[in-house]
Amino acid sequence: MILVTGGTGFIGSYLLYALTKRGHKVRAIFRNKSKIKAVKHVFSYFEKSPDELLDLIDWVEADINDIPSLEHAFDGIRQVYHVAAIVSFDGNRFDELKKVNIEGTANMVNLSLKFGVEKFCHVSTVATLGETPIDTLINEKTTWNPESDNHVYGITKYGAEIEVWRASQEGLPVVIVNPSVVLGAGFWNSGSGKLFSKISKGLSFYPGGTVGFVDVEDVVEAMIGLMESDVVNESYVLSAENIEFKT
Numbered sequence: 001m002i003l004v005t006g007g008t009g010f011i012g013s014y015l016l017y018a019l020t021k022r023g024h025k026v027r028a029i030f031r032n033k034s035k036i037k038a039v040k041h042v043f044s045y046f047e048k049s050p051d052e053l054l055d056l057i058d059w060v061e062a063d064i065n066d067i068p069s070l071e072h073a074f075d076g077i078r079q080v081y082h083v084a085a086i087v088s089f090d091g092n093r094f095d096e097l098k099k100v101n102i103e104g105t106a107n108m109v110n111l112s113l114k115f116g117v118e119k120f121c122h123v124s125t126v127a128t129l130g131e132t133p134i135d136t137l138i139n140e141k142t143t144w145n146p147e148s149d150n151h152v153y154g155i156t157k158y159g160a161e162i163e164v165w166r167a168s169q170e171g172l173p174v175v176i177v178n179p180s181v182v183l184g185a186g187f188w189n190s191g192s193g194k195l196f197s198k199i200s201k202g203l204s205f206y207p208g209g210t211v212g213f214v215d216v217e218d219v220v221e222a223m224i225g226l227m228e229s230d231v232v233n234e235s236y237v238l239s240a241e242n243i244e245f246k247t
Contacts, residue, residue, distance in 0.1 A: 001025045001076050005064055005108065006083030007057075008035035011123060011182060013042040014220045015081060020053045021046075022224075027058040029073055029084070042186045064104035067111075074115045079227055082108050083123045085160070089151045101156035102163065109167035109174075120174045121227050122164045126212065126237060127154035129178060137242075140178075140235055161235075173232040179219050180212030180239035212239035 002019060006012040007028035016039060019026050030036060036059065043050035062069035064084055086093070086100045105122070112120050130142045144158055161176060168174045219238050226236070 001027055001058070002079045002081065003073060003077040004028045004081045004083065006085065006123075008032070008039055009083060010184065010186065011179075011216055011219060012081075012083040013039045013186065014184065014216045015083065015223065016057060017043050017046060017053065018217075018220045018224060020056050025058070026056070027060055027073060027077065029062045029064070029070075030059055031061065031063055033059075033061070038186065045185060064107055065099060067107060070107060070111055074111050074117075077115060077117055079119050079121070080108065080112050080117050081121045081123070081223065081227070085123070085157065087153060089153050091152050094152045094156070097152050097156040098159070101153075102159040105160035106163040109163055109172060113167055113170055113172050118173065119227055119232070120164070120167070120172055121223050122160070122174060122176045123223070124161050124176050124178045124235070125154070125157050126178050126180045126239065127151070128158040128161055129237070138237070140237055168233045175223075175226040175231060175233075176235035177219065177223055177226070178235060178237045180214050180237070182216050182219055183213055184216030210242050210244045212242045214238050214240045 002024050004012060004015060004019070004026060007016050008030050012028075016026060016028055036054075040050050040054055043054055047053060060069075060073045062073045064070060082105060084100070084104065086097050088097060109120060126138060128144060129138050129140075130145045131138075131148055150158075164174050164176060218240060222236065222238050
């Protein structure tokens, strides 16, 4: 069986659809049952009767910072997709992000080691990669610079990666994906989905710079492909195209 954290979120919803559509047995962690409606909404983009696939998911109420509930969720698990995280650039929320993004990830890899999980996929971000000179592209070899003006999201997601790499040294086969800005339908009022509503209303100014974008379905396909491959202990940047804010 496959365990998915963050299944009621944007990437997680698309991942759950892709896994169930392939016939995998899936267990998904949730904290707020009402958010499962958002998952059904995503499924409805692909299926006339989304409940048929949705009902195949074994939903377990748990929290990645609550060890007892997590241990229950790990029973019989072969693979783990760790998608859950808090996305925020508000420095005042550092403790909250540290608790979920770093400590929560540590809990996930520790239990994966304890329960003999065969492979672990961690969803990170390009924000954990270092800066490069102008006109030089960031890649998997770009190193994190702690002296840079890093935001709290990047800092805590980098800390999460350290926990995953630590677990890999302790024997857990892992893969990490580092998506750029992920786009897709369904979550219009949160995350990158807000970009569409803001643009539709018009922007008063356009900042300089360039950002990478990638389709959520491509992210999910890459994740599943890596988990079904022999690749272990590697990280991959997932980005389709770099676009300037002002063209």
